[in-house]
Amino acid sequence: xxxxxxxxxxxxxxxxxxxxxxxxxxxxxxxxxxxxxxxxxxxxxxxxxxxxxxxxxxxxxxxxxxxxxxxxxxxxxxxxxxxxxxxxxxxxxxxxxxxxxxxxxxxxxxxxxxxxxxxxxxxxxxxxxxxxxxxxxxxxxxxxxxxxxxxxxxxxxxxxxxxxxxxxxxxxxxxxxxxxxxxxxxxxxxxxxxxxxxxxxxxxxxxxxxxxxxxxxxxxxxxxxxxxxxxxxxxxxxxxxxxxxxxxxxxxxxxxxxxxxxxxxxxxxxxxxxxxxxxxxxxxxxxxxxxxxxxxxxxxxxxxxxxxxxxxxxxxxxxxxxxxxxxxxxxxxxxxxxxxxxxxxxxxxxxxxxxxxxxxxxxxxxxxxxxxxxxxxxxxxxxxxxxxxxxxxxxxxxxxxxxxxxxxxxxxxxxxxxxxxxxxxxxxxxxxxxxxx
Numbered sequence: 001x002x003x004x005x006x007x008x009x010x011x012x013x014x015x016x017x018x019x020x021x022x023x024x025x026x027x028x029x030x031x032x033x034x035x036x037x038x039x040x041x042x043x044x045x046x047x048x049x050x051x052x053x054x055x056x057x058x059x060x061x062x063x064x065x066x067x068x069x070x071x072x073x074x075x076x077x078x079x080x081x082x083x084x085x086x087x088x089x090x091x092x093x094x095x096x097x098x099x100x101x102x103x104x105x106x107x108x109x110x111x112x113x114x115x116x117x118x119x120x121x122x123x124x125x126x127x128x129x130x131x132x133x134x135x136x137x138x139x140x141x142x143x144x145x146x147x148x149x150x151x152x153x154x155x156x157x158x159x160x161x162x163x164x165x166x167x168x169x170x171x172x173x174x175x176x177x178x179x180x181x182x183x184x185x186x187x188x189x190x191x192x193x194x195x196x197x198x199x200x201x202x203x204x205x206x207x208x209x210x211x212x213x214x215x216x217x218x219x220x221x222x223x224x225x226x227x228x229x230x231x232x233x234x235x236x237x238x239x240x241x242x243x244x245x246x247x248x249x250x251x252x253x254x255x256x257x258x259x260x261x262x263x264x265x266x267x268x269x270x271x272x273x274x275x276x277x278x279x280x281x282x283x284x285x286x287x288x289x290x291x292x293x294x295x296x297x298x299x300x301x302x303x304x305x306x307x308x309x310x311x312x313x314x315x316x317x318x319x320x321x322x323x324x325x326x327x328x329x330x331x332x333x334x335x336x337x338x339x340x341x342x343x344x345x346x347x348x349x350x351x352x353x354x355x356x357x358x359x360x361x362x363x364x365x366x367x368x369x370x371x372x373x374x375x376x377x378x379x380x381x382x383x384x385x386x387x388x389x390x391x392x393x394x395x396x397x398x399x400x401x402x403x404x405x406x407x408x409x410x411x412x413x414x415x416x417x418x419x420x421x422x423x424x425x426x427x428x429x430x431x432x433x434x435x436x437x
Contacts, residue, residue: 005290005291005294005304005307005308006261006273006275006287006290006307006308006310006311006312007310007311007312008283008287008311008312008313008314009022009311009312009313009314010313010314011276011313011314011315011316011320011324012314012315012316022311022313023324023327023328025241025243025272025376025377025378026241026270026272026309031218031222034218034219034222035222035226037193037219038193038219038222038223038226039226041056041193041194041197041223042193042196042197042200042201042223042226042227044056045194045197045198045201045203046197046201049203049204049205050068050203050204050205052194053068053190053194053198053203053205053206056192056194057165057189057190057191057194060191060192060194061164061165061167061191061192062167063165063166063167063168063169064169065165065169065189067205068188068189068190068205068206069186069187069188069189069205070171070176070187070188070189074170074171074176075176075180075185077170077173078171078173078174078176078177079173079176079177079180081173082173082174082177086174086177087177089367090141090142090145090174090177090178090181091181092367093142093145093366093367094145094149094178094181094182096367096368096369097145097146097149097367097369097371098149098153099369100368100369100370101149101150101153101369101371101387101388102153102388104387104388104389105153105388105389106123106388106389106392106394107123108120108121108122108123109121113408114404114407114408115403115404115407116400116401116402116403116404116405116406116407117398117399117400117401117404117405117407117408118398118399118400118404119396119397119398120396120397120398121394121395121396121397122394122395122397123392123393123394123395124392124393124394124395125154125155125156125157125391125392125393126154126156126210126211126391126392126393127156127157127158127210128156128157128158128159128160128207128208128209128210129151129156129158129159129160129209129210129211129212129213129391130160130161130162130199130200130209130211130212130213130233131144131147131148131151131159131160131161131162131184131212131213131214132161132162132163132195132196132199132212132213132214132215132216132220133147133161133162133163133175133179133214134163134164134191134214134215134216134217134220135163135164135166135171135172135175135191136164136191136192136217138266138267138299139163139172139174139175140175141172141174141175141177141178142178142365142366142372143214143215143372143373144161144163144175144178144179144181144182144184145178145181145182146371146372146373146386147161147182147213147214147373147386148161148178148179148181148182148183148184149182150371150386150387150388150390150391151182151184151213151391152182152183152184153388153391154388154389154390154391154392155392156391158186158207159183159184159186160186160187160188160199160206160207160209161179161184161186161187161188162187162188162189162190162191162195162198162199162206163175163187163188163189163190163191163195164189164190164191164192164195165189165190165191169189170189171187171189188205188206190206192216192217192219192220192223193219193220193222193223195220196212196216196220196223196224196227197223197227199212199233200212200227200230200232200233201227201232208232208233209233210233210234211233211234211235211236211391212224212227212233212234212235212236213235213236213373213386213390213391214236214239214373215239215240215242215372215373215374215376216239216240217240217241217268217270218240218241218270220240221238221239221240221241221376221377224238224239225238236373236386236390237373237374237375237379237383237384237385237386238375238376238377238379238383239373239374239375239376239379240376240377241267241268241270241271241272241376241377242264242267242268242271242331242332242376243264243271243272243273243274243330243331243332243376243377244260244261244263244264244273244274244330244331244332244333244334244361245273245274245275245276245325245328245330245332245333245334245350246260246261246273246274246275246276246333246334246336247276247277247318247321247322247325247333247334247335247336247337247343248275248276248277248279248282248286248334248336248337249277249278249279249282249318249336249337249338250277250278250279250281250282251338252277252282252336252337252357253336253357254282254285254286254288254289255289255293256336256357256360257275257282257286257289257334257336258286258289258290258292258293259289259293259360260334260336260360260361260362261273261275261286261290261307261310262290262293262294262297262303263360263361263362263365264306264332264361265302265303265304265306265307265310266297266299266302266303266306267302267306268302268306269302269305269306270306270309271306272306272309272310273306273307273310273311274310274311274312274313274328274330275311275312275313276313276315276321276324276325277312277313277314277315277321278314278315278316278317278318278320278321280314283312283314286312287312290307294307318337318343319346322343322346322347325347325349325350326346326347326348326349328378329349329350329375329378329379329380329381330350330351330380331350331351331352331374331375331376331380332350332351332352332354332361332364332374333347333350333351333352333353333354334353334354334359334360334361335353335354335355335356336356336357337356340355340356341355341356349378349380349381350380351374351375351376351380351384351385352364352370352371352372352374352385370385371385371386371387372385373385373386374386402435403435405428405431405432405435406432406435406436409428409429409431409432409435410432412424412425412428413425413428413429413432416428
């Protein structure tokens with residue numbers, strides 16, 4: 001086979017232990033070291049606030065900041081710095097993202113479950129939310145759109161956005177313009193786990209938030225999980241290093257498949273890409289394309305590191321490929337199949353699915369309309385991508401009239417006594433006697 005930066009494996013000849021290792025995410029190998037480093041940083045920010053933020057920012061971002069919040073002058077300068085065609089592209093993407101998210105918004109409802117008993121669900125926006133927009137090796141204004149638009153549709157009272165500073169002490173202009181497009185004006189130049197700490201615990205400069213959103217590297221993901229476990233703030237989901245799994249058949253376009261794999265590999269050295277195919281010839285062609293396309297990438301060194309922990313896997317059948325994919329639960333799943341939609345029902349766990357040869361994952365990253373903040377590291381088995389509902393609380397409400405408690409009170413009393421909870425039973429029985437009188 002042609003030399004390739006991504007190793008090839010034959011699933012059918014591997015034992016269970018090797019298969020398990022094959023599907024392990026790269027970040028898992030440094031998990032304990034990451035946990036310890038993040039815990040120390042969170043404790044420092046919680047204890048010393050802005051002073052700790054300044055020191056950590058100087059150490060990791062190489063810039064000393066007197067203030068973290070982006071000023072109106074910086075917003076204005078950003079608008080001037082961003083080319084008109086990029087502003088237009090972000091505007092078009094924003095419109096499609098809003099159309100998709102608005103269509104999926106949940107509605108409150110009310111139902112009479114028995115005569116005189118009304119049960120309702122009301123929808124409340126989370127009052128203050130914190131958005132994290134990465135901008136380290138690659139600024140992500142698209143993430144500002146993906147988070148800012150549903151937070152606005154949800155009606156959140158206050159939205160705080162953190163994004164890493166550049167070496168000159170400014171925020172990435174495109175990120176600021178994207179934030180403005182969504183109505184977000186409270187932006188802080190803070191990155192990494194320290195940004196998560198600031199939004200979770202609050203400092204003199206940064207307000208504490210009720211729930212935190214956004215993707216990031218393994219340190220950001222770990223920081224989100226630790227603040228959630230501490231009770232300081234809720235989080236959207238585990239959304240760490242990016243990953244894609246492609247299931248391709250013999251008819252797939254090898255250049256397309258390789259491009260999709262590289263588009264995720266270039267995110268960062270801890271990203272992971274997988275190809276599953278029942279056709280050895282297709283895998284050989286993809287290998288050749290990877291080597292060719294990699295040589296043309298500006299971020300080739302980053303992609304090459306990611307590819308070293310990625311896999312090209314030969315499977316016996318497409319059925320086996322779907323079984324592996326469901327076990328892995330990828331953030332992004334591309335079905336490069338001749339009748340991709342016919343296979344959609346086989347998907348049990350994935351953050352977002354891309355059907356057919358002309359639906360690259362990059363469309364979902366930017367402008368198809370779906371959200372690109374998705375569960376990673378297997379979390380897609382139980383978590384969903386960000387939506388308007390992610391920024392809302394769903395509160396149940398019930399009311400019973402005199403006739404209502406008379407209609408269903410005996411049911412409650414019987415169940416409460418069966419559970420040995422006499423006080424519960426008594427709370428209902430007292431009302432039943434009053435209603436009967």
